[in-house]
Amino acid sequence: MITVISRQHSIHNPKFEFYRGEKVPCFESPQRLEYVIQALHDRGHDVREAEQLSDRVLPTVHSQRYLQFLASAWDQWTALAADNIDKQPFPSVWPVRSLRSDIEPKNFIARLGLYSMDNGTPMAAGTWVAAKAGADAAVSAVALLNAGHTSAFCATRPPGHHAGPDFMGGYCFLNNAAIAAQSLRDSGCQRVAIIDVDYHHGNGTQTIFYDRPDVLFVSLHGDPRTEYPFYLGHADETGRGAGQGYNLNLPMTAGTDTATWFAALDTACRQIIRFQADALVISLGLDTFAEDPISRFTLQSDDFFHIGTRLATLRLPTVFIMEGGYATTALGHNTVNVLEGFDN
Numbered sequence: 001m002i003t004v005i006s007r008q009h010s011i012h013n014p015k016f017e018f019y020r021g022e023k024v025p026c027f028e029s030p031q032r033l034e035y036v037i038q039a040l041h042d043r044g045h046d047v048r049e050a051e052q053l054s055d056r057v058l059p060t061v062h063s064q065r066y067l068q069f070l071a072s073a074w075d076q077w078t079a080l081a082a083d084n085i086d087k088q089p090f091p092s093v094w095p096v097r098s099l100r101s102d103i104e105p106k107n108f109i110a111r112l113g114l115y116s117m118d119n120g121t122p123m124a125a126g127t128w129v130a131a132k133a134g135a136d137a138a139v140s141a142v143a144l145l146n147a148g149h150t151s152a153f154c155a156t157r158p159p160g161h162h163a164g165p166d167f168m169g170g171y172c173f174l175n176n177a178a179i180a181a182q183s184l185r186d187s188g189c190q191r192v193a194i195i196d197v198d199y200h201h202g203n204g205t206q207t208i209f210y211d212r213p214d215v216l217f218v219s220l221h222g223d224p225r226t227e228y229p230f231y232l233g234h235a236d237e238t239g240r241g242a243g244q245g246y247n248l249n250l251p252m253t254a255g256t257d258t259a260t261w262f263a264a265l266d267t268a269c270r271q272i273i274r275f276q277a278d279a280l281v282i283s284l285g286l287d288t289f290a291e292d293p294i295s296r297f298t299l300q301s302d303d304f305f306h307i308g309t310r311l312a313t314l315r316l317p318t319v320f321i322m323e324g325g326y327a328t329t330a331l332g333h334n335t336v337n338v339l340e341g342f343d344n
């Protein structure tokens with residue numbers, strides 16, 4: 001399977017995030033993708049550069065005002081003070097229940113809060129260009145399918161599945177999986193399934209498609225009662241209106257064993273078959289790995305082959321989109337294990 005990358009990922013390189021009240025180096029680093037690309041090269045994979053193809057689909061997944069904010073956020077931040085260029089913006093106030101989100105405040109930090117679900121999504125000078133290039137890679141992977149390939153892998157960062165129609169969060173800015181799914185719909189697929197195997201619930205993806213019967217969202221993740229993103233991802237979220245029945249959450253307690261995880265993967269696959277999807281998007285998070293520093297499932301490196309093998313039995317045109325995974329030195333071989341399991 002061909003991999004699409006965007007070399008520009010590395011210019012999204014914020015220095016720190018907050019962890020338990022302390023400034024710590026970012027878990028979501030350019031190094032992550034360097035390990036993935038290295039493993040792809042070492043194991044003989046075809047790796048290509050993304051083409052700039054996402055301009056048309058972007059405003060159909062994200063709101064215009066969110067995109068405008070994101071594209072200009074760094075310039076807005078550095079215009080506030082000359083030395084902001086060496087600092088990072090973080091939100092400190094949010095429009096929770098009863099507060100208004102229809103009017104953009106003139107204050108930059110208040111605007112940043114309006115478009116953020118947390119203060120754990122650090123931004124830097126290159127964030128917009130890197131996120132946009134990731135969206136381009138997602139659409140480029142879809143273009144490979146349209147050209148007759150049966151699968152493609154989009155090796156991209158920052159990740160995307162926590163980003164909603166008009167907000168960033170969980171290291172995510174643009175929802176690459178949603179962009180790929182919408183792009184597949186636009187290129188003639190009637191029903192697209194998204195399976196999200198990242199440790200964290202894909203709240204952004206769920207929200208983008210919650211009212212729609214044409215895109216099924218299925219997610220395996222740590223129970224939001226204890227795990228990020230906390231406020232979405234419960235089993236009783238099954239879709240709304242026309243989308244009722246087209247959302248399936250399979251939350252599992254932190255520490256859940258690998259056999260239980262694979263049983264949930266079977267449940268997810270059966271739902272995708274019932275839906276009669278004609279294309280599949282996989283939100284491929286590798287943070288289910290036992291050694292992941294911020295997650296609590298127990299998968300081992302060999303288990304990632306089996307994820308690929310199981311997903312291949314669906315026999316669908318498939319786009320893999322890279323999401324989380326923070327055990328950086330193992331990330332390359334774990335990722336390529338999935339792809340090679342799928343290709344076997």
Ligand code: Q9C
Binds near residue numbers: 161172228
């Ligand atoms: N500061 C993805 O895997 N909380 N995002 C981290 C450490 C946010 C993970 C806690 C986790 C978000 C794409």
Ligand code: ZN
Binds near residue numbers: 199285287323
């Ligand atoms: Zn994750």
